[in-house]
Amino acid sequence: MIDYFACARFQMALPRGVAGDPDGGVIFAAGIPSHTLSRRKIDKTCPHLKRRLFDPQLYLAGLDASICPGACTNLISYRWFSGNGNNQYESKKHTQLEWKAAIRKRIVNLWPGAIPTEPGSVDAAISDAIALQNALECEAIILPAPLTTEPTQDYGESLEWIDRGLRIARDSAPGFDRLVTIALSDSCLRGSNPKANTMLDLVVDQITAREPEGAYVVVEQASEEGYYITHSNTVGALLQLVKGLRDGGIRRIHVSLAGTTGFLTLGAGATDWSAGWYRSTRRLRLVDFEEHEGRAVPTYYSHPLAGELHLERDLDAVVASGLFSEIEDRTPAAQGLLRAVAQGKPVAAVPNWQHRIGNVTAARAHFKSAMIRETHRVRDLPDSARATHMKSWLSNAVDLAARVREIGPLNARSANRHQPAWLKAFEEFLAAT
């Protein structure tokens, strides 16, 4: 199984124009209140979520409600965050909007800001998370676990959650694959060479010795701001983690919220991955949950480049340099843009690709189409050819990125600097294995 899962928050439908079908979807707790989710007719309205996972996102327990009131309001609607079940939505008492407004007003006082620690509360939280996933008819159960943020932090807390989760799921959801959450901050990963990172060994040893059917891996991007992980140690650690889990007999490894690094991990043994186009579904960065003004602008994803280009000036500059034919990524959603480029027109001449706040439908559809296409391409390769495929993809991307850099300084949102680090990490990973 090599699958790409789309990411679903409040908005679950795919953007218009996606070519091909994602193999499933992951629904994120922070994106939608519990009562709204349970009322959704998912199968009817979102066929791509027929195969679905639900991420309870316990690793967000440390969010600061005073600066992330929206996400915390959604999260507290789930019992593993609210604890006693008070303040749950009740349709007889209020509308969903009224509930949201009332809770949001008091969220700073209501939000626990920490995970439960009493054994009884931990068990209750896990049981609630499992029960909801059962009710949602998820294809597997993601067992919640907290975020590990320090390399010196005792992983015991996560193991406690994992052990309890495995036991409770075995009894309450027999027959379902249990995916244990491994939520690590990049601050645990970027400081040391993956081969010498004892935390990775610890995590791999401990998880594989418990023999869960699967693992659900998320890496918090605490140390960098971009949409692409740029540190080779972080990328290498993720590859090593996936490989270790695979070597240890874990059947299903889903890498989520790691951007297109998730795709790269398919070359290390991951079975499925998920990442959306918006930053809230692309990466796990806690500051993304803070409420800022501003909305997204479109970018053009290029799989050959293993990155994307800002559209205000950068794509036009690439076209002018003559490099675009090597960078172009053909999807139905990008057809209009490619046609315009071929006719010598600027991006601004293509309405659904113009650099304009909120004008992102085509960019999103294009990104997802490319990810579906590339994931299925990897799926069609024999196991033994996947690593070579990834290496050759990255080698080409490094070359292209270097030539793009020669054009001159580009917008920070244009991703053309991480490629050498990815290739280095992947080559070192291959050499070590």
Next chain:
Amino acid sequence: MPFDPPLSIDEVQKVFTGTFTILEMLAPGGQGYVFRASGPSESGKSPVSVALKIYSEDQAEERSLREVTALKQLRCERIVRFHAAGSCRVRGTNCRYIATEFVEGESLTRAILKSPIAIPYVVRIAIDLATAIAALWEVRIVHRDVKPANVIRVPSGASVLIDLGIARHQSLSAITTIGKAWGTPGYMSPEQAEAKRSLTCKSDIFSLGVLLQESLVGRHPTNGQQHLLKDGGVRTERLLKNLPAQLIAMINAMLNRSAVFRPTPAKVIKELERLAQ
């Protein structure tokens, strides 16, 4: 153990008055004193025979309630039954003690001294001990001292893993054991000897691999030298010819340098039961 002259039954009896009746000394010295004693059963009705082991503070770590609770939960015929553990003061020295069921039988060390063990019995020992390791891991305890001296072959022919003296709950091992290697040289997994991180059942599986080689060959594969196990165990086919390929592969996998490549206890049991048939 810092007692010179050695501890006597009488002075140990004084320490445990009201708890255990000390009957005889089973083993004095280096790895702690072991006495056979009788003590109260769980139901408190008839006394039971226990092995009471006394260590100095640097030979065993303090047990938490969590660990004692986990040890008490153990219910497996292939592992010695835990009775009690705690701290005591012997001859003015702070000590720790652990009381476990007294298991009648012959130690595997003694059996190996007589002659190498025949393949079918080794397979049986492997299954029994993997069952014990699995039971320990079920409550997240790593034995950390799997070796022939800690295996008793009971009259029925089954093997029982004894001596929970340095067995450790995984929630505590990360905190308390980093930097000091607890275990017996020559049997420790590379990660146990390095003492850099908390262990799993896979560490006990490594020790079991060494024990199986020793049982088959009749001598320790590295003469007890731990540093020769730094990169994993000795290849089984180098020690002995004409073993079933399946058994060689299993023992070699158990002795892999990397814990992730070692089989889980469940896998050892499954594979070897197939071989036993």
